[in-house]
Amino acid sequence: MSTLQMIEAAAERLKGHVRETPLLSSPFIDELAGRRVLVKPECLQHTGSFKVRGAWSAISALGEAERESGVIAYSSGNHAQGVAYAAAQHGISSVIIMPSDAPQLKINNTRALGGEVVLYDRANESREEIGEALAAERGLTLIRPYDEPQVIAGQGTTGLEIARQATALGVTQADVLVCCGGGGLTSGIALALEGHAPGLRPRPCEPEGFDDVKRSLATGHIQTNKATSGNLCDAILTPQPGDLTFPILNRLCGPGLSVTEEEALRAMALAFLRLKIVLEPGGAVSLAAALYRGTEIEGDSVIVVASGGNADPEVFGKALEFLT
Known part of the structure; x- marks a missing residue:
């Protein structure tokens, strides 16, 4: 809390x-x-x-081992960019799950900031399920967009x-x-x-x-x-x-x-x-x-x-x- x-x-x-x-x-x-x-x-x-405020707060609070493993987030765009930016500034990798219908500007910016973008269909797929599965598979720390x-x-x-x-x-x-x-x-x-x-x-x-x-x-x-x-x-x-x-x-x-x-x-x-x-x-x-x-x-x-x-x-x- x-x-x-x-x-x-x-x-x-x-x-x-x-x-x-x-x-x-x-x-x-x-x-x-x-x-x-x-x-x-x-x-x-x-x-x-x-969004960069919350992303920086969460990443800067991680332990060294968690940072080295990288982070993952899901977002329609602004949390995505915040996490990608904060991760890059901390010298760690980030994977960002974004809806395929997100504004192209936000998708492009997230990639340009260093995030690996994974697109999904928000009408038929769950970003939470995708995020949790990828986090477990790759050993990434999940940075949720608001319930964190x-x-x-x-x-x-x-x-x-x-x-x-x-x-x-x-x-x-x-x-x-x-x-x-x-x-x-x-x-x-x-x-x-x-x-x-x-x-x-x-x-x-x-x-x-x-x-x-x-x-x-x-x-x-x-x-x-x-x-x-x-x-x-x-x-x-x-x-x-x-x-x-x-x-x-x-x-x-x-x-x-x-x-x-x-x-x-x-x-x-x-x-x-x-x-x-x-x-x-x-x-x-x-x-x-x-x-x-x-x-x-x-x-x-x-x-x-x-x-x-x-x-x-x-x-x-x-x-x-x-x-x-």
């Missing part, structure tokens, strides 16, 4: 290896949202998303930064909107905020039709998605919240928020126009929630974690069409 102490220890191991991303703002976005919006652009992180204590701890370092930065800006009460798939980032941030900024309340954000976390929080029990593909927000399409992450989410998070695919694309366009950053659809749902679900958000300020920016050019072009 991840703890605040694990997050703080991970932050020490991550020093000098990950970027401390700022809190950005724009008066134009504030006007549209009807409140102050502070955006944490994890799209500026190494490999283009927050050290991964959660690494993602939680985002929350330590938010607590410090928000305090410096005089924001002590606000909803913190987080793009949410399996819940690793959201649960890590929740633990960090509980310890360092209890007035900041995490809120998971998801695409409509894939809002398993929102429904799980509403019922108090883990709910599943009927489908795990068919939405541009591929980075955060998971079957259900994690067994480790959900108890944290259930204890510490406010109600979930969900947005449409079009709203995510519109948020991408506004982030580019007003903040000069590139977001992918799954990394933009939190900003979309701030812009289009304002009546469901409390307070004069809201903090948005823009979790990733690995958008295929074609998808980014679709987003920019909303500026014309």
Whole structure:
């Protein structure tokens, strides 16, 4: 189980290896949202998303023998790139299992970062089964994308930064909107905020039709998605919240928020126009929630974690069409 102490220890191991991303703002976005919006652009992180935090935390915590044997991970793209990058920086090998319909940019980047990519059919095959079989066959250490204590701890370092930065800006009460798939980032941030900024309340954000976390929080029990593909927000399409992450989410998070695919694309366009950053659809749902679900958000300020920016050019072009 991840703890605040694990997050703080991970932050020490991550020093000098990950970027401390700022809190950005724009008066134009504030006007549209009807409140102050502070955006944490994890799209500026190494490999283009927050995932490198958890990957570095997990790999840096391994023993020497485990590192020498190499690591394996499964991911639609951002965790894949994070693990491939962190493994290469530690001088070890990595095998990454990716869905064959993942954005080509993410597949190419993962290979370029040194990962051995194994593709699978996410509609008919289980990445968990493939990963566990390959791990056993090759003696690799499995780094799960969210249900892994050290991964959660690494993602939680985002929350330590938010607590410090928000305090410096005089924001002590606000909803913190987080793009949410399996819940690793959201649960890590929740633990960090509980310890360092209890007035900041995490809120998971998801695409409509894939809002398993929102429904799980509403019922108090883990709910599943009927489908795990068919939405541009591929980075955060998971079957259900994690067994480790959900108890944290259930204890510490406010109600979930969900947005449409079009709203995510519109948020991408506004982030580019007003903040000069590139977001992918799954990394933009939190900003979309701030812009289009304002009546469901409390307070004069809201903090948005823009979790990733690995958008295929074609998808980014679709987003920019909303500026014309």
